[in-house]
Amino acid sequence: MPDQVAHCCPARRWRCRRTTGHSSRSAIRDPRDRRGRRHSLVSVLLTACCAVLAGARSYLAVGQWARHAPLDALARLGVRAAGPLGVRRAPSSSTIRRHLTLVCPGGLADLLGCDPAGTRHLAVDGKAARGSRTDTGPAAHLLSAVLEGGRTVSQLRVPDKTTEVTGFTKLLAPFSLAGVVVTADALHTHRDHARWLVEAKKAHYLLVVKRNQPALHDALRSLPWKKVTARRYDREAGHGRRETRSVRTLTVTGLGLDFPHVAQAAKIHRYRTDLKTGKITRETVYAITDLTAPEASPQAIGQLARAHWGIEAVHHVRDTTFGEDASKIRTGHGPENMATLRSFAISTLRTAGHHSIAAGLREVSYTPFTRPLELIGLP
Incomplete structure (x- = not known):
């Protein structure tokens, strides 16, 4: 995914179209102003994906996962080193919330979705x-x-x-x-x-x-x-x-x-x-x-x-295991982007062989800062 997130068309009412053919995902435009960016869009989205795979249900939970992530995990997520000592600081809950509220939902859904080629x-x-x-x-x-x-x-x-x-x-x-x-x-x-x-x-x-x-x-x-x-x-x-x-x-x-x-x-x-x-x-x-x-x-x-x-x-899994109906995320594109992250977690766990998503999340929670990164294929 890191190589696939770049500039793309502005967010549209319905969705971003694929621009490079059906074998690759559409790129996502960074919705933020260029000034004052501390974290790349790639690192924030990867952080959110891994946190939801570890069981996070809200912006606050994603931010807590990021705050407790060790430096080697942050490096694999693409969080840049800053300051004279080169310390990596994870994106905060408010930063993650702003990203998921603003980012194009169609582009994110295409990026994290499965390819239907070859399906029946x-x-x-x-x-x-x-x-x-x-x-x-x-x-x-x-x-x-x-x-x-x-x-x-x-x-x-x-x-x-x-x-x-x-x-x-x-x-x-x-x-x-x-x-x-x-x-x-x-x-x-x-x-x-x-x-x-x-x-x-x-x-x-x-x-x-x-x-x-x-x-x-x-x-x-x-x-x-x-x-x-x-x-x-x-x-x-x-x-x-x-x-x-x-x-x-x-x-x-x-x-x-x-x-x-x-x-x-x-x-x-x-x-x-x-x-x-x-x-x-x-x-x-x-x-x-x-x-x-x-x-x-x-x-x-x-x-x-x-x-x-x-x-x-x-x-049913999104409702019972991830508490989607109880989630109070309401503003911007937050509801659909968080739903996309939950669906991505379900797809990833299914691909990994977990028939029970609840059991899969429990297994991931035992090693929350290594297993999610392995599941999405981060080196």
């Missing part, structure tokens, strides 16, 4: 940082793209008084998605989105259909599901419940379903039994895809639908 599936979903709500403004709403395994590609903040729908194409536009299956919930089941994915990005889609699209939902319900022979059943137990899922798929080409490039429809039925109370819940979900029957069997569609729920796991 990409999930898109949004989340509100509830603690960022103020008396005069709503909470920051963040739209994210996440790979299988819980690794975040990028995110953007949805402007106030708009919805996630307006940010769908802006979030995915910088990336090469040829052959990738993009999944999203019913909010993003729009004809323009499906057409853009297939025609402009050469990607595929699997979109959930609910009653917010009444005509399409009724058309799917009226399909001859009882006659369908292409089925898949899965059973599993865990988290205090037993679940059975059935997936039925039906080729709808030529049936007049009014949606661009649609080839198959799916009916996913879930039975859940609470092992403690014995309560049974049932849920039926309809989905549509441009994947044909030879390209996606009921098993494959069930796996894609199941994988999409993984993005909810990332949001």
Whole structure:
């Protein structure tokens, strides 16, 4: 990352675009005045990344981690030596806060995100940082793209008084998605989105259909599901419940379903039994895809639908392990930049083989000034 942080375009309302191709990250403009700079943008961002990997949840916690970091760790982070004795002084909490409040959130999200090249599936979903709500403004709403395994590609903040729908194409536009299956919930089941994915990005889609699209939902319900022979059943137990899922798929080409490039429809039925109370819940979900029957069997569609729920796991970890909803960071770009740092920590720990992020953070905390630097590849 040190070689990738430099001057770039000014912060935009949505995001900074990649400027050097999909194999490298966009550079970040230093938002500060040139006069009086004591710490480089590189060193401050690296410090924040390592502190969050060590469990820091706030600007104050990041500053405390930096203040206690030994000199060799500060040197690896790029903190410059100053004064006649060449002493390295870590950035303070207020310095870190100013940087994360001002730095371009789109550029930081691109810089710290995972490259989707070679992936099979990409999930898109949004989340509100509830603690960022103020008396005069709503909470920051963040739209994210996440790979299988819980690794975040990028995110953007949805402007106030708009919805996630307006940010769908802006979030995915910088990336090469040829052959990738993009999944999203019913909010993003729009004809323009499906057409853009297939025609402009050469990607595929699997979109959930609910009653917010009444005509399409009724058309799917009226399909001859009882006659369908292409089925898949899965059973599993865990988290205090037993679940059975059935997936039925039906080729709808030529049936007049009014949606661009649609080839198959799916009916996913879930039975859940609470092992403690014995309560049974049932849920039926309809989905549509441009994947044909030879390209996606009921098993494959069930796996894609199941994988999409993984993005909810990332949001759950940010809430429970990092306390995102309880965070009172509200000003400037702070809410989205801290969310980016949390997602980066989750992606890094997942890549390192940690299935439990809480356990991974505990392991990092045992050597807080060496392990985070190793995880992000600092020499």
